[in-house]
Amino acid sequence: MHSFTKEEHRRVGEQNYTILCIDDESVNLKVLASIFKDHYNVIACKSAKQGFQRALNENPDIILLDILMPEENGFELMAKLKQHPQLTNIPVIFITGLQDAEDEEKGLMMGACDYIQKPFNYGIVRARVNTHLEIVRQRNLLQKFALFDSLTELPNRRKWQQDSVDYWLSAKSAQTAMVYGIVDVDHFKKYNDYYGHQQGDVALRKIANTIRRTLFEFGGAVFRCGGEEFYFYFPGNQQFSDEVTLTACLKSIENLAIPHLAISPNCLVSVSIGAVRVIPSDNNSVEKVMKQADERLYLVKNSDRNGVSYLDLNIEKQQIVLDIS
Incomplete structure (x- = not known):
């Protein structure tokens, strides 16, 4: 009926x-x-x-x-x-x-x-x-x-603005540590110029999916917030665990073994990462932490790339991990 x-x-x-x-x-x-x-x-x-x-x-x-x-x-x-x-x-x-x-x-x-x-x-x-x-x-x-990037199928900047604040407020309420950061693909403009934008899109999709899978294993999330730039967060545990997570991201991209002949005959596509560990408080914000993550990123970009610059705000100590290969 x-x-x-x-x-x-x-x-x-x-x-x-x-x-x-x-x-x-x-x-x-x-x-x-x-x-x-x-x-x-x-x-x-x-x-x-x-x-x-x-x-x-x-x-x-x-x-x-x-x-x-x-x-x-x-x-x-x-x-x-x-x-x-x-x-x-x-x-x-x-x-x-x-x-x-x-x-x-x-x-x-x-x-x-x-x-x-x-x-x-x-x-x-x-x-x-x-x-x-x-x-x-x-x-x-x-x-x-509206909230997802059509190329990589990752959540986009608009989704980042929503979710990153939600997780910040949740961590603030629970007084638990979070790691926020930025991944940037090294020499990506040279890659596009050498291989063409279509092949550049293929590489970006591979990189995005690899970072997503890696961070997912650690309870994190990644968002495409620029051409070759990705924002991320994951729950912080001990300092060693944070470094393991970040290094795993570097290794996962290296394991893709995407040639980057525009740099050198043996060069592979790599990424640089700037990351900040913080327990959210009234004295800080997602915007301030991401600015510090950006500063950490450029320490790597201005060095040998293919590495991590990691800052723990709660112990006021920074560590840089470079050349992991």
């Missing part, structure tokens, strides 16, 4: 969307669950208070919300959802017995994406929910394209 059409499957795909249904009437919750449970994860809540908490915990893709509920009504909950930064962008559909045009206008003006009156038609509810889930899917794709 409530089966999905092939077109509906095609549009929303096979993603595991979560629908949060909030209604004080158990029969309504059961009906909504029967429509969607075979295809989506359905969460049912019988009060606005419970629904708000589940929204925080589960981060649903869409919320189906009744208006007439005891203690706190749907309009009041809607206001709270829109004021909360984590929940403000979740689409909300009012499904209610209120049939006054003023109520519908109020719900839409508050930011609801749709307004369905009870008693509702199962097919219409299903179709409208699927329409808005398709919008969610497209929005997520656009967000992915």
Whole structure:
């Protein structure tokens, strides 16, 4: 009776969307669950208070919300959802017995994406929910394209600006050390001039994927923030462990064995790294730490390259590791 059409499957795909249904009437919750449970994860809540908490915990893709509920009504909950930064962008559909045009206008003006009156038609509810889930899917794709570099498929500078601060604040709260830094491909302009930009793109993809895999093993992440420049962070442990991680990045690029004949017959593509270990505090910031990492990077670039300049702010001691091959 409530089966999905092939077109509906095609549009929303096979993603595991979560629908949060909030209604004080158990029969309504059961009906909504029967429509969607075979295809989506359905969460049912019988009060606005419970629904708000589940929204925080589960981060649903869409919320189906009744208006007439005891203690706190749907309009009041809607206001709270829109004021909360984590929940403000979740689409909300009012499904209610209120049939006054003023109520519908109020719900839409508050930011609801749709307004369905009870008693509702199962097919219409299903179709409208699927329409808005398709919008969610497209929005997520656009967000992915906006936050990722198309060449290397790494997160980009915009994503770095979001994630690096999030991790900084998390480490600050826990008072744990983080390592922030920059990887720069050595003599990359000469590589492009000698081999051509198409081959340069191939090399960049290999380098990006190699650094990503290496840092992932140490709980870190890497972002493409310039032509041949990558920013990264990973959780700091003991000083030796940090050096092991950074040296592993150098070795992983060396192991690619990409020839760089523009420099010399036996030269391989290499990278230089500037890194800073810090326990985040009010006296510092990601921007200040990355400026120091950039200074460390240029110590390597102005020396023999293919190395690391590493600064531990907490012991005010720097170490330089060069010529690891």
